[in-house]
Amino acid sequence: MAAKQKVLVLGGGFAALETAFLLRMRHHDDVDIRLVSDRDQFLFRPNSIYVPFGADPESLLVDLNKPLHRRNIEFERGSVTEVDPDNRLVSLDDGERFSYDKLVIATGADTNAAEIPGLEEHGATIWTTDSMLGVRRHFEEIRDRSKAGERQSVLFLVPPNNKCSGPLYEIVFMLETWLRKNDARDHVDITWSTFEHGFIQAFGPRLDDLVTAEFADRGIEGHLEEVATEVTADEVRYADGSSRRFDHLIAFPPYVAANRYPGLESDDRGFVATDLETRLATGRDDVYVPGDAGDFPIKQAFLAFLQADAVANHIDAELRGAEFDKPFDSVSMCIMEMFDKATFAQVPVELTGDPDRPVRVRADADGDYKVGTSPVWRIGKKMLGFSVPMRFHAGEPFHAGKAWQAMDVGIKAMSSMLAD
Numbered sequence: 001m002a003a004k005q006k007v008l009v010l011g012g013g014f015a016a017l018e019t020a021f022l023l024r025m026r027h028h029d030d031v032d033i034r035l036v037s038d039r040d041q042f043l044f045r046p047n048s049i050y051v052p053f054g055a056d057p058e059s060l061l062v063d064l065n066k067p068l069h070r071r072n073i074e075f076e077r078g079s080v081t082e083v084d085p086d087n088r089l090v091s092l093d094d095g096e097r098f099s100y101d102k103l104v105i106a107t108g109a110d111t112n113a114a115e116i117p118g119l120e121e122h123g124a125t126i127w128t129t130d131s132m133l134g135v136r137r138h139f140e141e142i143r144d145r146s147k148a149g150e151r152q153s154v155l156f157l158v159p160p161n162n163k164c165s166g167p168l169y170e171i172v173f174m175l176e177t178w179l180r181k182n183d184a185r186d187h188v189d190i191t192w193s194t195f196e197h198g199f200i201q202a203f204g205p206r207l208d209d210l211v212t213a214e215f216a217d218r219g220i221e222g223h224l225e226e227v228a229t230e231v232t233a234d235e236v237r238y239a240d241g242s243s244r245r246f247d248h249l250i251a252f253p254p255y256v257a258a259n260r261y262p263g264l265e266s267d268d269r270g271f272v273a274t275d276l277e278t279r280l281a282t283g284r285d286d287v288y289v290p291g292d293a294g295d296f297p298i299k300q301a302f303l304a305f306l307q308a309d310a311v312a313n314h315i316d317a318e319l320r321g322a323e324f325d326k327p328f329d330s331v332s333m334c335i336m337e338m339f340d341k342a343t344f345a346q347v348p349v350e351l352t353g354d355p356d357r358p359v360r361v362r363a364d365a366d367g368d369y370k371v372g373t374s375p376v377w378r379i380g381k382k383m384l385g386f387s388v389p390m391r392f393h394a395g396e397p398f399h400a401g402k403a404w405q406a407m408d409v410g411i412k413a414m415s416s417m418l419a420d
């Protein structure tokens with residue numbers, strides 16, 4: 001009997017779990033799957049936007065041990081230190097080494113606030129749940145001082161090389177609504193400053209228009225094409241010599257890869273070069289990089305799922321000797337929380353090759369480029385926040401099976417009524 005193929009998955013986030021669970025679903029027990037992660041819990045990061053407003057960070061975690069055990073996936077808790085693709089070996093920090101037939105690198109991204117001198121020291125940043133608790137302290141202070149009649153300025157900052165600005169837009173809208181609901185809006189000046197050429201640039205002109213109108217309605221001053229270079233105790237300085245003052249600075253720092261893999265072709269931030277449709281690492285036929293760890297320029301959980309699905313399907317097709325017919329199709333989708341309502345966007349994007357504007361809405365997107373704003377979309381956001389952790393808790397992929405089919409039908413029905 002031929003030895004089982006060994007699939008080694010690195011990471012315990014969206015891309016890693018979706019790949020591992022979908023592959024197990026497709027291939028039953030015909031393949032050995034091992035997953036290595038430096039944490040034994042999955043973090044549902046999208047809902048960490050609620051932490052500054054009181055949510056418990058513990059509520060965002062799913063323990064990995066049981067679902068992986070249930071699916072007969074070997075779980076190794078450890079930190080990957082090296083990938084040797086020529087010898088098909090992965091090393092961990094405790095000296096352990098694993099060989100593989102197929103490797104899936106899904107170790108994600110990290111942020112690097114230190115790239116903007118002074119940012120770590122003088123600003124609150126969003127990324128980890130701890131950093132979100134730091135933002136909470138600022139918001140509580142802003143609310144309390146405003147209620148006491150003290151005027152304060154809050155500056156939101158997206159510096160260059162941030163690759164996922166959407167969550168900070170959610171937080172500025174949520175703060176504005178939250179202050180209003182707490183009778184604390186009047187004494188707070190809110191300013192938005194981003195390096196982007198359009199608001200939420202990656203999602204195209206319709207999101208830019210929508211954010212421009214929302215900023216105007218909510219009394220938020222928005223500024224584009226501001227390249228932050230330095231932060232002092234009370235101002236952000238920009239490349240053109242201008243500056244903006246703040247009492248509170250809330251920033252989403254530049255992105256880098258969580259791990260660098262010198263044996264694989266990567267860009268200057270450590271994101272591994274990939275083939276668009278299969279997510280195979282450039283020049284390799286046995287190393288895949290779904291999710292934030294790869295070089296797709298928008299870093300998003302929804303895209304990480306689609307990429308992971310393509311990886312699991314490609315490995316499955318190879319193992320069965322079948323044709324690969326489910327390539328990664330870059331149609332982004334998000335629901336942006338605003339507390340008084342939410343905004344849905346479905347955006348088919350294509351790569352441009354221009355580092356300044358790396359994606360654009362596909363010219364032939366037509367009716368597939370959908371945007372809608374309504375309080376009802378908050379239900380969609382809640383459904384996603386409930387169903388992804390629930391699926392992973394059960395050891396199931398998110399984008400497969402009856403639960404996803406039902407959810408997909410629900411989102412399509414909502415978007416036909418509440419988006420155009």
Ligand SMILES: Cc1cc2nc3c(=O)[nH]c(=O)nc-3n(C[C@H](O)[C@H](O)[C@H](O)COP(=O)(O)OP(=O)(O)OC[C@H]3O[C@@H](n4cnc5c(N)ncnc54)[C@H](O)[C@@H]3O)c2cc1C
Pocket residue numbers: 010011012013014015016036037038039045046047048049078079080081106107108109126127164167258259290291292293299300301302303304333334335
């Ligand atoms: C505040 C916020 C809100 C967001 N909201 C949304 C949203 O609404 N919708 C959306 O689509 N996207 C959203 N995103 C983006 C989304 O969270 C990421 O795109 C997504 O987490 C990427 O998934 P991933 O699996 O590639 O990486 P991750 O989820 O980051 O997972 C990486 C995994 O690798 C592990 N790991 C890292 N290094 C090592 C190592 N050396 N050894 C072993 N394991 C390692 C980590 O512990 C982790 O388990 C948001 C991001 C933020 C910060």
